[in-house]
Every structure is written in structure tokens, then in C-alpha cells.
Amino acid sequence: MEPRNDFAVAIDVGGTNIRAALVSRDLKLSGENRRRIDKTSPTALLNEMAACATEALRDSLGVSGIGVAMKGYVDTRTGITIASGNLGMKNVPVGPFLEDRFGIPVCVANDVQAATTGELRYGAGRDFRDFIYLNVGTGIAAGLVFDGRLCRGAANLSGEFGHTTVDRDGWPCPCGQKGCLEEIVSGPGIVAQARRKLQKYPDSLMRRSIESGELTASRVFALADRGDEAAKQVMSESAEYLGDGIVNLVNLLNPEAVILGGGVFTDAESFIKLLEQHVRAHAIGEAVRSLRSFETSRLEVDKAGLIGAAALVFARENK
Amino acid sequence: MEPRNDFAVAIDVGGTNIRAALVSRDLKLSGENRRRIDKTSPTALLNEMAACATEALRDSLGVSGIGVAMKGYVDTRTGITIASGNLGMKNVPVGPFLEDRFGIPVCVANDVQAATTGELRYGAGRDFRDFIYLNVGTGIAAGLVFDGRLCRGAANLSGEFGHTTVDRDGWPCPCGQKGCLEEIVSGPGIVAQARRKLQKYPDSLMRRSIESGELTASRVFALADRGDEAAKQVMSESAEYLGDGIVNLVNLLNPEAVILGGGVFTDAESFIKLLEQHVRAHAIGEAVRSLRSFETSRLEVDKAGLIGAAALVFARENK
Numbered sequence: 001m002e003p004r005n006d007f008a009v010a011i012d013v014g015g016t017n018i019r020a021a022l023v024s025r026d027l028k029l030s031g032e033n034r035r036r037i038d039k040t041s042p043t044a045l046l047n048e049m050a051a052c053a054t055e056a057l058r059d060s061l062g063v064s065g066i067g068v069a070m071k072g073y074v075d076t077r078t079g080i081t082i083a084s085g086n087l088g089m090k091n092v093p094v095g096p097f098l099e100d101r102f103g104i105p106v107c108v109a110n111d112v113q114a115a116t117t118g119e120l121r122y123g124a125g126r127d128f129r130d131f132i133y134l135n136v137g138t139g140i141a142a143g144l145v146f147d148g149r150l151c152r153g154a155a156n157l158s159g160e161f162g163h164t165t166v167d168r169d170g171w172p173c174p175c176g177q178k179g180c181l182e183e184i185v186s187g188p189g190i191v192a193q194a195r196r197k198l199q200k201y202p203d204s205l206m207r208r209s210i211e212s213g214e215l216t217a218s219r220v221f222a223l224a225d226r227g228d229e230a231a232k233q234v235m236s237e238s239a240e241y242l243g244d245g246i247v248n249l250v251n252l253l254n255p256e257a258v259i260l261g262g263g264v265f266t267d268a269e270s271f272i273k274l275l276e277q278h279v280r281a282h283a284i285g286e287a288v289r290s291l292r293s294f295e296t297s298r299l300e301v302d303k304a305g306l307i308g309a310a311a312l313v314f315a316r317e318n319k
Numbered sequence: 320m321e322p323r324n325d326f327a328v329a330i331d332v333g334g335t336n337i338r339a340a341l342v343s344r345d346l347k348l349s350g351e352n353r354r355r356i357d358k359t360s361p362t363a364l365l366n367e368m369a370a371c372a373t374e375a376l377r378d379s380l381g382v383s384g385i386g387v388a389m390k391g392y393v394d395t396r397t398g399i400t401i402a403s404g405n406l407g408m409k410n411v412p413v414g415p416f417l418e419d420r421f422g423i424p425v426c427v428a429n430d431v432q433a434a435t436t437g438e439l440r441y442g443a444g445r446d447f448r449d450f451i452y453l454n455v456g457t458g459i460a461a462g463l464v465f466d467g468r469l470c471r472g473a474a475n476l477s478g479e480f481g482h483t484t485v486d487r488d489g490w491p492c493p494c495g496q497k498g499c500l501e502e503i504v505s506g507p508g509i510v511a512q513a514r515r516k517l518q519k520y521p522d523s524l525m526r527r528s529i530e531s532g533e534l535t536a537s538r539v540f541a542l543a544d545r546g547d548e549a550a551k552q553v554m555s556e557s558a559e560y561l562g563d564g565i566v567n568l569v570n571l572l573n574p575e576a577v578i579l580g581g582g583v584f585t586d587a588e589s590f591i592k593l594l595e596q597h598v599r600a601h602a603i604g605e606a607v608r609s610l611r612s613f614e615t616s617r618l619e620v621d622k623a624g625l626i627g628a629a630a631l632v633f634a635r636e637n638k
Contacts, residue, residue: 073605083605130473142571146470153465153573154449155609160570163603168486168498168563177566177601179487244487247496248567251479252461254472282496284482286392286402290474 005064008313009056009102011049012111012305013037013070015086015138018045020052022060023310027122029303031056042092049094050101057102064317065105066098067309069114071139076156079108107312111135112159114308115297116143116150119259121311123299128257132249133297134161136242137262140182144253162186166244185242187264190217193234201230217264221271235271243278250283250291257293261304265296272296324383327632328375328421330368331430331624332356332389334405334457337364339371341379342629346441348622350375361411368413369420376421383636384424385417386628388433390458395475398427426631430454431478433627434616435462435469438578440630442618447576451568452616453480455561456581459501463572481505485563504561506583509536512553520549536583540590554590562597569602569610576612580623584615591615 012019014037021032033055038044053066072084079095098106109117116133119125124133125145133143140162144151151158162182163175170179183189194206194215205228209215217238223231246258258279265272276294283291299307331338333356340351352374357363372385391403398414417425428436435452438444443452444464452462459481463470470477481501482494489498502508513525513534524547528534536557542550565577577598584591595613602610618626 128473144572146465146472147468149466151465151470151572153606153609154447154575154611155573155605157573157603157605157609158465158571160573160603160606163570164567165563166484166487168560169488175603177563241487244484244496248483249571251482252477252568253463253470254474254476254479256473284476284479284494286474286476287472287479290472290476292473 005062007060007063008310009053009063009066010306010309011052011066011068012309013045013049013068013087014111014305015071018048018052019306020049020056021306022056022063023306025314027307029306031058031060037087039088042089045087045089046092046094046097050098053098053102063104065107065313066102067114067312068094068098068106068108069111069305069309069312070094070108071111073157074108074110076107076109076113076152079106081108105313105316107316109312110156110159111305111308112141112143113150113152113156114312115261115304116145116308117315118299118304118308118311119143119297120145120148120150121315122307123297124257124259124293124295128255128293130253130255131257131259132253132255133259133261134246135262136185136260136264137187140186142249146253161245161249164245164248166241166248181242181245185238185245185264187217190220190234190238190264191215193238194220194231197230197234204228204230206231218267221268225270236274239271239274239278243275243282246275246279247283250279250287254287254290256290257295258291259295259297261297261299261301263301266301324381326379326382327629328372328382328385329625329628330371330385330387331628332364332368332387332406333430333624334390337367337371338625339368339375340625341375341382342625344633346626348625350377350379356406358407361408364406364408365411365413365416369417372417372421382423384426384632385421386433386631387413387417387425387427388430388624388628388631389413389427390430392476393427393429395426395428395432395471398425400427424632424635426635428631429460429475429478430624430627431460431462432469432471432475433631434580434623435464435627436634437618437623437627437630438462438616439464439467439469440634441626442616443576443578443612443614447574447612449572449574450576450578451572451574452578452580453565454581455504455579455583456506459505461568465572480564480568483564483567485560485567500561500564504557504564504583506536509539509553509557509583510534512557513539513550516549516553523547523549525550525553537586540587544589555593558590558593558597562594562601565594565598566602569598569606573606573609575609576614577610578614578616580616580618580620582620585620
């Protein structure tokens with residue numbers, strides 16, 4: 001048996017930045033660094049990832065592997081990123097490139113599947129065998145865990161919950177369907193709702209933030225808490241809409257827990273409360289009774305990506 | 320190691336009839352019998368199940384166990400039927416009762432989970448690791464298989480696909496939500512659509528069957544094939560509606576195959592073709608590419624329930 005090494009290099013490739021760190025098995029982060037993504041070519045991005053990894057690795061011995069979490073469609077078995085729209089990547093051999101460069105095993109996964117692996121190992125997954133990790137930020141995706149195992153799907157593409165239609169006559173989505181959740185209740189979706197709501201409520205406190213381009217979902221929820229009528233409507237309509245999607249999930253999958261992560265759930269206590277109420281009122285009674293927990297992730301938001309990436313490495317060893 | 324016995328007693332409890340048979344490992348059925356369900360009390364039903372089992376068992380030796388497939392919510396671990404609305408059962412110890420009576424192991428499961436276990440062992444599951452078994456008949460439910468394993472959910476209630484909302488402003492469902500699939504595209508849902516369609520098309524060929532109370536989904540599809548305009552509309556609208564629900568499933572779960580079973584898919588070639596077209600046109604491209612198969616179950620429709628019940632017994636031995 002090979003000796004167990006106590007560290008993983010974690011790389012989190014977002015829409016704008018690459019972050020990297022050395023992560024220990026007990027979740028201590030060191031060598032953290034970040035750089036803005038160079039979108040000029042896939043090769044530039046690969047070299048940036050390697051530079052970040054090198055910096056994270058600087059003083060370390062005993063590294064078990066490199067974990068990479070990135071947006072898009074990733075073939076976990078081969079480490080090839082099949083498609084990552086906003087990074088302009090198509091069939092880029094992320095895993096093989098880094099393995100070749102560093103000579104240690106590399107695990108690459110979609111960001112939400114990585115975060116779900118992090119939940120399984122370090123978060124809610126220690127308490128629940130069947131749960132849904134729901135990430136709502138720029139996009140919407142879900143990680144599905146049954147009986148303690150992440151369900152990846154035939155080509156490792158499971159979790160496209162953002163493209164769930166709950167309103168077949170609704171707003172058109174770039175995916176071709178109508179009424180997809182992502183168009184309405186992702187972070188940008190909620191801001192777009194606020195913008196439309198201003199037509200009816202021109203005096204809403206949301207106007208200033210919209211005009212300065214600084215409106216976020218958290219800001220909408222904060223203004224709702226302060227009593228702004230338009231913001232209250234956006235918040236409650238969002239809770240109903242996203243809630244209908246979660247009702248579908250709960251009825252279909254019968255989870256013990258729904259774990260919420262991503263920017264939209266940061267500083268969103270009232271929103272989460274409305275959302276849980278909606279789900280418990282509308283899902284099938286039997287499924288609601290076994291839904292023990294509806295909570296935000298216990299992992300720190302700004303570290304969750306790195307922890308997920310590291311968890312990919314540590315989880316693989318246990319297979 | 321105990322000797323392997325080559326037979327299981329299979330009991331299939333439907334909405335109207337109980338059926339039972341002795342099923343061999345190579346799917347030979349013998350001792351088949353059926354009786355109409357006595358709904359006067361849970362005890363009457365339990366005794367009927369025992370009588371059916373006794374008849375199936377008549378000349379046999381080497382029975383491994385009894386498998387029971389029944390509608391409703393079943394706790395597979397304890398064998399207790401938590402709720403089965405149309406049978407008036409609530410917390411009825413089906414498994415313990417039969418174990419006590421016959422002295423052999425009893426496995427009880429929800430009918431669709433049993434059918435999915437049948438698919439896993441004897442049907443499509445031999446070719447696919449990740450598939451959805453979709454049953455559309457009086458109700459709508461799905462069995463979800465990831466990586467060769469049936470996903471049961473926290474309390475064994477997974478698969479309530481019929482209560483997926485795809486139209487949040489749609490038709491109200493007794494479950495409390497609106498626009499659930501079951502109200503619109505189950506067998507009775509399709510017949511109700513036809514009834515509504517007659518208002519616009521009073522001369523439709525569907526009228527006679529409706530008036531005689533004999534209209535079924537298969538009949539609607541047959542009349543559509545013969546060119547009846549109203550029937551064609553019901554068929555294509557049903558394919559779009561159910562198709563939107565399946566698109567949600569395919570995007571979320573990334574299956575390799577969708578396997579169709581239940582009465583609505585019997586003699587429904589044109590309908591299935593429209594359905595597959597809709598799913599392939601509307602689901603996310605990456606997920607469509609890995610959807611290798613969209614087909615009806617290869618198990619004989621009238622035996623699928625018994626085969627599923629027997630598979631519960633044989634599958635348990637392999638754990």
C-alpha cells in the first residue's frame with residue numbers, strides 16, 4: 001500500500017478567476033493564490049492553472065494529487081473538459097496536461113459535482129445519506145447524492161437543474177426550452193426580475209442599485225427585509241418559482257436534506273425561510289416528512305470551491 | 320452458504336386485482352392465479368394475498384422468498400405499507416404478516432420500484448448502467464437507476480415523477496400543486512384531454528368511445544393514426560407535455576436510456592416517436608448525446624408486475 005499523503009492541491013476555476021491552495025486532510029488551507037483568467041486561448045488557461053498549482057505547492061511535501069473544479073461539462077474519467085462555454089473551452093485535456101506537468105494524479109470535475117463531493121466528505125454529507133446540494137449563483141445546478149454516493153449520470157453530466165421547466169409557457173431560455181429556473185431565479189435572473197418590477201414600482205429602493213449596476217440578489221432580499229414593496233414581491237415570487245422546482249426534486253428524489261450553496265443564498269435568511277415554507281407546503285406529504293433538513297452549506301462560501309476540489313482527490317483514495 | 324432456491328412467489332397487487340405466480344430464475348411462470356381485491360378491510364386483503372400465494376406455491380419446492388409489488392408508499396426495510404390510498408391501507412404490516420404465515424423471507428416494494436428492479440435484472444438494466452424506467456398508466460412514476468443501483472431515497476419514496484410541475488399556472492392536482500404531469504398525461508389524464516377537445520371538435524371519432532366510456536389512451540393514438548384531427552391534437556399535445564417532464568429528467572439525471580412501461584405506452588408507436596423527438600429536440604445537447612436509447616420495456620406488459628415482484632426476491636440474494 002502506498003503511503004497516504006496528507007495534502008491535495010486544489011484548483012477552483014470560476015468564470016473570472018482561478019484560485020488555488022494547498023489543502024490538508026483536516027481542511028487547513030495554505031499557499032492560497034488567485035489570478036484573473038486569461039481567456040485568450042485554452043493553452044493560456046492551462047498554463048495559468050499550472051502556475052497557480054506551482055505556487056500552492058511551493059513548500060510542500062506529501063501531496064496526494066491535484067483536484068480541479070471547473071464550470072462546464074467535464075469527463076471525470078479522462079479529465080477532459082468537454083465544453084465550458086464561458087471559458088471558450090472545447091475538448092481540452094485539463095487532467096492529462098496537469099498530470100504530465102506535475103507527475104501526480106489529477107481529478108477534474110464540474111464545479112457543482114466537486115462542491116457536492118466536498119459536502120459529502122466535510123459538510124452535510126456526514127449526517128445525511130440522501131441529499132441534494134443545490135447551488136444557485138450565476139447559474140443553477142444540483143448535486144444528487146443517493147445512499148452516500150454522488151450520482152454522476154451516464155456521461156457525468158447530471159445536475160442540470162437550472163434547465164428544469166416549471167412554466168412551459170414562460171420566459172424563453174437560451175437552452176431552447178421555456179420557463180427554465182435559471183432564467184428566472186439565478187442571481188442574474190433575480191436581478192432581471194427586479195428590473196422588470198421597477199416598471200410598476202418606479203420609486204422602489206432597488207432603483208438606485210439597478211442604475212449603478214450594483215443590484216444583487218442579496219441586496220434585493222435586504223431591501224425586502226426593510227419593507228420595500230417591489231423587493232418583497234421579487235423575493236416572494238422567486239421563492240415560489242424556485243420552490244416549485246425544488247418541490248419537483250423532493251417528490252422525485254425523496255432526499256433527507258436539501259443543502260443550499262452559492263451566492264444567492266448568502267445573507268438570504270428571509271428568502272430561505274420562504275423557500276422552505278413553499279417546499280414543505282407543496283411537496284407530497286410523505287416526502288416532506290422525510291425531509292429532515294433544509295439548510296445552507298456549513299462550508300465557508302469562499303472556500304467551498306477549493307474544499308470541493310481537494311475532496312475530489314481525497315475521495316478517490318477511498319474507492 | 321445456504322442452497323440457492325430457484326423459485327420466488329410473486330404477488331402483484333394492482334388497483335383492482337391481485338395476481339400471483341411462481342416465478343423461476345429464468346422467468347418461467349407457473350401457478351398463475353388472480354382474484355379481485357376485497358377492499359372491505361386491510362385484513363381481508365392480507366388474507367387474499369396469502370390465498371394467492373398458497374395457490375402459486377401449490378406444487379413447489381425450493382422457494383427462495385415472496386416478493387410483493389404494490390401501489391403506494393412502502394417501507395422496504397420493514398415491509399410495512401405506509402399508505403396506499405386506493406386500497407385504503409395505512410401502516411399495514413404486509414411483509415411481517417406473510418413472513419409469519421409462510422416462514423420464508425418476504426420483500427415488499429412499491430410497484431414501480433419493483434418493475435425497475437425487474438428491468439435491472441431481466442430487462443434494459445442488463446445493457447445500461449444509468450437509466451430511467453418511466454411508468455405511465457393510471458398514474459405516473461419513475462424508477463431511477465444510477466450506476467446499476469436503484470435509487471430509493473431517504474424513506475424509499477423516490478420516483479413520484481407524476482407530481483412534477485411543468486406548468487405552474489396549469490390544471491390543479493389533488494396533491495396541491497398545479498400543472499402536475501399526472502393530471503394531464505396519465506391514462507385518465509389523456510382521456511380527460513380528449514373529453515375537453517370534443518367541445519371544439521364535436522364530430523371527432525373519439526366521441527363514440529367517450530360516450531360508451533371505453534376511450535383509452537391507446538384508442539386516442541389509434542384514431543390519431545387514422546387521421547382524426549382532435550385525436551391528433553390530443554396525441555401531440557400529450558407528447559409535448561410529457562416530453563417537457565422527461566426533458567427535465569434527462570437534464571437532471573443524464574441517463575443512458577429511458578425505458579417506457581405501463582398502459583399508455585401499449586400500442587403507442589406514433590406517440591412514442593413524437594415523445595422521443597420532443598425530448599431530443601429540447602433537452603441539453605450534451606445530455607441528448609449520451610441518451611443512447613429511448614424504448615419500451617422488453618418485458619411483457621402483463622407479466623412485468625410479477626417479474627418485478629420476483630426480481631425483488633432474487634435481487635436481495637445478491638446483496
